[in-house]
Amino acid sequence: MPTPTKGPRLGGSPAHERLMLANLSAQLFEHKSITTTVTKAKRLRPFAERLITFAKRGDLASRRQVQSVIAPRSRTNKGIVYELFENIAPVMANRDGGYTRITKIGNRKGDNAPMAVIELVMDPLSPKQAVVAEAEKAAEVAAPVEVEETTAPAEVTEAPAEETTEAPAAEASAEVADEKAEEAK
CATH class of the missing domain: 3.90.1030.10 (Ribosomal protein L17)
Known part of the structure; x- marks a missing residue:
């Protein structure tokens, strides 16, 4: 005690x-x-x-x-x-x-x-703490996605130099991240 x-x-x-x-x-x-x-x-x-x-x-x-x-x-x-x-x-x-x-x-x-x-204190935890817990779970799911994102832009850079621009590469990595997030759910 x-x-x-x-x-x-x-x-x-x-x-x-x-x-x-x-x-x-x-x-x-x-x-x-x-x-x-x-x-x-x-x-x-x-x-x-x-x-x-x-x-x-x-x-x-x-x-x-x-x-x-x-x-x-x-x-x-x-x-x-x-x-x-x-x-x-x-x-x-x-x-x-x-x-x-x-x-x-x-x-x-x-x-x-x-x-x-x-x-x-019989109340449930505050909504703020629930949001923090969800963010931590999302960070755990997003950690493997970041590793794959580093390989995805490398594939995009192998394209001919005339077609490569910054905007399509950013869009491609955002699409890959969205697909991985949907798969994780």
């Missing part, structure tokens, strides 16, 4: 802090969003994201490790582990990190403690 912080812990002992973070993460996975203090939310973020990373692996050892953290002796929390592995992890499969979002909402009325909402 994340390295423990130095200094005073949330609520006293390290064991109490560990149990509190386990309960907060269980509630986060159950309700997808919880309201807590900013300090607890900041401490909860790496703890919960680590559990989601285990859930993305999906194997039995990961399931047992998450089970030992969230629900060591509880039947009610086994449903939360199931929810994490079967519903939350597949949604987060394409995401490399940043599974949670913290939004500050102001101070609590009673003791003026700064409050925040921590929630799971």
